[in-house]
Amino acid sequence: MEFSLVQADKNLFAIYQTIYSNVDIEMWFDWNKRLNDTKWTDQCYFLISDGQKVGGVIITDKSIMYPFLIPPFCDRIAFWKYILEHSGRDKINGILEKDAAILPMFDYKVDTVNQVMCRPADIIANELSDNFVCRSFNVDTEVEEVGKVIIQ
Numbered sequence: 001m002e003f004s005l006v007q008a009d010k011n012l013f014a015i016y017q018t019i020y021s022n023v024d025i026e027m028w029f030d031w032n033k034r035l036n037d038t039k040w041t042d043q044c045y046f047l048i049s050d051g052q053k054v055g056g057v058i059i060t061d062k063s064i065m066y067p068f069l070i071p072p073f074c075d076r077i078a079f080w081k082y083i084l085e086h087s088g089r090d091k092i093n094g095i096l097e098k099d100a101a102i103l104p105m106f107d108y109k110v111d112t113v114n115q116v117m118c119r120p121a122d123i124i125a126n127e128l129s130d131n132f133v134c135r136s137f138n139v140d141t142e143v144e145e146v147g148k149v150i151i152q
Contacts, residue, residue: 001049001050001075002049002050003047003048003082004048004049005045005046005047005048005059005082005083005087006045006046006048007043007045008044008045008056009043009048010038010039010041010042010044011035011039013038013044013045013046013056013058014036014037014038014039014044015035016070017056017066017068018031018034018035018038020055020068020070020071021066021067021071021081021096022096032092033140034134037066038058038066041060043058043060043061043094044056044057045057045058045059047103048132049073051066053070054069054073055068055069055070055073055079056070057083057087059087059089060089062089062091063086063089063091063093064083064089064091064092064093065092065093066094067083067094067095067099069079069097070084076098076099077102077105078088080102080106081106083136092108095110108118110131118142143148
């Protein structure tokens, strides 16, 4: 499979990156804020194969960031092999968990992995011990006392 990197319009890139990165799959975050996360640079590139966009990445002067693949293309190893060989960068930011296992194959050390949790997967039943009391408080008369408790 032959690849090439083509510079992308940052506004179009932002749309593709927001949709295909799958970071916010539930769309809990503001759409415009997500778009603006990548619009700070024009160093945006689409990975092209057979005339079709198959992925994208930002390649700054110092690092690689905001990678994504566009289905049906799903070969993360081929994606990273090409990007790493052709970018000349040795620092990568914003790595997704699914990429963390691949990058050591190319002698990259993963320091931190981006993880997003919208909610726990299972129901959690928390019970307070008997020495806890739950009651509403009067904002007008008890706000100072609550503030002191929070500061402690």
